[in-house]
Amino acid sequence: MSLIWSYACSVGIASMDDQHAALMDALNEVLAAVAHGADQPTLTAYMTRLITLAEQHFASEERLLERFGFPGLDEHRIEHRAMLERLYEWHGKRPGAGYLTTWLENLRSWFHNHTEGVDREYGPWLRAHGVH
Numbered sequence: 001m002s003l004i005w006s007y008a009c010s011v012g013i014a015s016m017d018d019q020h021a022a023l024m025d026a027l028n029e030v031l032a033a034v035a036h037g038a039d040q041p042t043l044t045a046y047m048t049r050l051i052t053l054a055e056q057h058f059a060s061e062e063r064l065l066e067r068f069g070f071p072g073l074d075e076h077r078i079e080h081r082a083m084l085e086r087l088y089e090w091h092g093k094r095p096g097a098g099y100l101t102t103w104l105e106n107l108r109s110w111f112h113n114h115t116e117g118v119d120r121e122y123g124p125w126l127r128a129h130g131v132h
């Protein structure tokens with residue numbers, strides 16, 4: 001069930017690949033905690049870490065795209081916002097195992113679709129502007 005890094009995940013920009021790998025690790029930790037029946041405080045600690053990393057990464061990615069005038073930035077921001085809203089659903093909830101599994105499955109597919117889809121579109125643009 002965990003996310004595994006592969007070249008398909010690479011966007012071709014080292015700093016973004018590093019941040020995506022860290023996000024993947026954080027998401028894997030949440031998945032493992034759920035699989036091992038971790039208690040609520042433990043899950044909340046992992047989720048808080050995942051949310052903080054996602055906020056930092058999206059802000060960093062958007063700054064980079066803005067700096068180099070990437071034309072798809074507005075749509076990209078909308079995708080990030082949707083993901084953050086999904087992550088924030090966690091707050092104030094004590095979801096049951098069924099809900100949690102579905103929610104994590106959605107999160108996992110979003111991550112794959114996003115990094116292997118729209119995130120890969122900015123790689124060529126940034127590299128053409130001298131970012132590697």
Ligand SMILES: [Fe+2]
Binds near residue numbers: 061076080114119
């Ligand atoms: Fe992105």
